[in-house]
Amino acid sequence: MHVYSFLQAVRDKRPLVHHITNWVTIFDCAQIVKSFGASPVMAHAPEEAAAMTGIASALVLNMGTLTSELIESMKLSAAAANRKGIPVVFDVCGAGATTFRDEKAMEIINGTRIDIIKGNSSEIARIAGQAVETKGVDAGHVSADLKEIAKALSAKRSCTVVITGAEDIIAGNGKLLLVHNGHPMMASLVGTGCMATSVIGTFVGASPEQIPEAAAAGLACYEIAAEQAVKKSEGPASFKQHLFDCVYKLDEKQVRAMQQVG
Amino acid sequence: MHVYSFLQAVRDKRPLVHHITNWVTIFDCAQIVKSFGASPVMAHAPEEAAAMTGIASALVLNMGTLTSELIESMKLSAAAANRKGIPVVFDVCGAGATTFRDEKAMEIINGTRIDIIKGNSSEIARIAGQAVETKGVDAGHVSADLKEIAKALSAKRSCTVVITGAEDIIAGNGKLLLVHNGHPMMASLVGTGCMATSVIGTFVGASPEQIPEAAAAGLACYEIAAEQAVKKSEGPASFKQHLFDCVYKLDEKQVRAMQQVG
Amino acid sequence: MHVYSFLQAVRDKRPLVHHITNWVTIFDCAQIVKSFGASPVMAHAPEEAAAMTGIASALVLNMGTLTSELIESMKLSAAAANRKGIPVVFDVCGAGATTFRDEKAMEIINGTRIDIIKGNSSEIARIAGQAVETKGVDAGHVSADLKEIAKALSAKRSCTVVITGAEDIIAGNGKLLLVHNGHPMMASLVGTGCMATSVIGTFVGASPEQIPEAAAAGLACYEIAAEQAVKKSEGPASFKQHLFDCVYKLDEKQVRAMQQVG
Numbered sequence A, B, C: 001m002h003v004y005s006f007l008q009a010v011r012d013k014r015p016l017v018h019h020i021t022n023w024v025t026i027f028d029c030a031q032i033v034k035s036f037g038a039s040p041v042m043a044h045a046p047e048e049a050a051a052m053t054g055i056a057s058a059l060v061l062n063m064g065t066l067t068s069e070l071i072e073s074m075k076l077s078a079a080a081a082n083r084k085g086i087p088v089v090f091d092v093c094g095a096g097a098t099t100f101r102d103e104k105a106m107e108i109i110n111g112t113r114i115d116i117i118k119g120n121s122s123e124i125a126r127i128a129g130q131a132v133e134t135k136g137v138d139a140g141h142v143s144a145d146l147k148e149i150a151k152a153l154s155a156k157r158s159c160t161v162v163i164t165g166a167e168d169i170i171a172g173n174g175k176l177l178l179v180h181n182g183h184p185m186m187a188s189l190v191g192t193g194c195m196a197t198s199v200i201g202t203f204v205g206a207s208p209e210q211i212p213e214a215a216a217a218g219l220a221c222y223e224i225a226a227e228q229a230v231k232k233s234e235g236p237a238s239f240k241q242h243l244f245d246c247v248y249k250l251d252e253k254q255v256r257a258m259q260q261v262g
Helices: A003-013 A026-035 A049-054 A068-084 A099-111 A121-127 A146-157 A184-188 A192-206 A211-231 A236-249 A252-258 B003-013 B026-035 B049-054 B068-084 B099-111 B121-127 B146-157 B184-188 B192-206 B211-231 B236-249 B252-258 C003-013 C026-035 C049-054 C068-084 C099-111 C121-127 C146-157 C184-188 C192-206 C211-231 C236-249 C252-258
Strands: A016-020 A039-042 A058-062 A088-091 A116-120 A160-164 A168-172 A175-179 B016-020 B039-042 B058-062 B088-091 B116-120 B160-164 B168-172 B175-179 C016-020 C039-042 C058-062 C088-091 C116-120 C160-164 C168-172 C175-179
Touching (some): A016 A049, A026 B236, A049 A068, A068 A099, A088 A099, A116 A192, A146 A168, A146 A175, A160 A211, A211 A236, A236 C026, B003 B211, B016 B026, B016 B049, B016 B192, B026 B192, B026 B236, B058 B068, B058 B192, B099 B121, B121 B160, B146 B160, B168 B211, B184 B236, C003 C192, C068 C099, C088 C192, C121 C146, C121 C160, C146 C175, C160 C192, C184 C236, C192 C211
Parallel strands (some): A016 A039, A016 A058, A058 A088, B058 B088, B116 B160, C016 C058, C058 C088, C088 C116
Antiparallel strands (some): C168 C175
16 A cells, blocks of 8 residues: 555645544644644534534544533534535544443434544444443453454444554455554553544545545554654653654655555 | 843743633643743633633633633633733634634624734734635635734724734734744644743733733744744654743843844 | 552552543643553543543542533542542642632532542642632742641541642641652643642552552652653753653662652
8 A cells, every 4th residue: 555645645735624522632633633734623612613624624523521512513513524525533532431421422423424433442342332341541351353343343334443553453445454553652642542533534634535545544654653753762751752753754765664554 | 122121021020821722722821821930820610710810910812712601701801801901812713714713703802802912814814804714723825914904903903913923913002013033843833823822921911011012022032932942853842842941941142142023 | 658669559550540630731630640550531521420430540630720510520520439439639729719719629628528638838728728829820828837737637627638849748647748859840840730639649549548658659759750850851841751751761769769758
């Protein structure tokens, strides 16, 4: 797969990526989009969420710090995106941790067209209907085959499914893509999962006709930058700084040499 | 203009700067105020917003992630500031992007006394009544003469108007000040515009009798630090770190040698 | 006191630490917990706050950007924690600044069982019933003896009381512990007080049977890392980065050599 061409599309088109996301990592979601050369915007008021979606190239929903009000804004935004054919990415952050979270996630998934459902292993397993053990927003243990879960959920919902982890699994359009870039240090930084979702929104916003491929390319670029950043880091905070800088400077040679997408 | 004397006033008086701002850059707004040696506070509950304003030296309003509730708290705070003669800075973040945003901005501007209206070129053009193209919260193209827009809006509203950009334009009290410090790297970091507004609040809080001059001096100091920071940076995140550190360490010699205010 | 054994307990048990906190420092509160090797979660919706508390090992409440709605979620969470015997830490951030803040703090303290009340000198003095001068969320001057205030409030409320400052005072179970680690640079970074509260929650979550000792050990470890970080720093932002990295890498030798707990 020609990963770099998807990065080039982001830098050429500079898509506006609208977010309704959580209050913990909202800055980092915006900055990762901007570091890739695109334009983030975050506007959650129900009175303008749909209008802001209408001028965007992609919509990122993340239920990390959901409230009933935010969920309503997410529905309004997703409906606006659906009407205009703007791709919608939904991070089912924390699914499985509480009944409220599971119910609201299903309301969104059942009530609007979600183009990409994204989560860690236990979150996606939960959305796929399995009973899971969770630890808040960190991944819990899942015994079932993750690739099968992704493929089945993708087929059932006619959407792309992304499970992030040491091996990222992307199932969509009957295809299965795997990304093996990344580094365990990512798990020591709060927000790497949320940023991954914003990256997917950014790449899909620039290449909406190739959703699974754009999602995989975005994850690969992000995680290649993470691999480079780790080499310069002494811990999670220096890693974070280098991650943004490495994303900003990522070039074709690096992407070609390091990409592990299959 | 003696820029450094305004920085000295900030460090001597350590003004308390109250904010009702957005959830994306709220930490950075607080940290830039603290890095300059002043005291930030953020209290948006309608039950206390006015009381907190009453003990502050300046009020910063920023509608980046506005909701109807936040706008009501902004009105209560601005009214309290008006009663006590505390200067109010209003960042019309995202004006032009949605009708809701434009309407709420005008409610604030028409319903209270705003001492400084601040935005990028397309935001201020929109507030001045022009039709503009926007891209969320990033500046869109404006064909009209920005200096004329600033002067006319300042005269019409009897307030200071600040348009940030490669050339910062400050119009107030019949004067026009220009700041040519800064660096293009600032556009690659989320929140540099929001922080600029907090800096203006900080400097105006320490020198409320000279609003246009204090605003210009604040922007100059902030952007001198940015110029220093860029030299040590490899991308937006290392730039951000050095920006705060350079603000913290900014001294008279640096300000005198680098200031470009006219 | 064997400070390091408390850090070891955190790293072994990796407690889930639930937060209802403020929007300014919410990322930093999460990241400091994660940097110590534990798991943060932030879920403030009233529909799930209690359920999320129920799967956590500690509950951190911080009223930095309180609203009436957040206070209700704090009460629901604290009640859930009380029913399950999960320790509750309450940062009375900004107490004394407004009547609303004082009233809401007392509603929480009077209506639920708080295991640890934590604040800076003027905040705790205010909660103890004294008239204080405040400057927003920064400590104001307190003329009374802080150790006596802590002991008296601890006895009256049957809880542990923590006053942070150059000398941290921990009063609980009839004991008085003092921590002399830390550095003045901490006062130039927004959020060091909020992070201290999250650290206390983390350590108490891992050692709930020794609340005052765990709180003191947590503060000592956090402040030892701060002392190390300052040596590598040029200002508040590089200090922040090194603080997280030094927490992440903190080892037994460092803790033994540097701890100042009495």
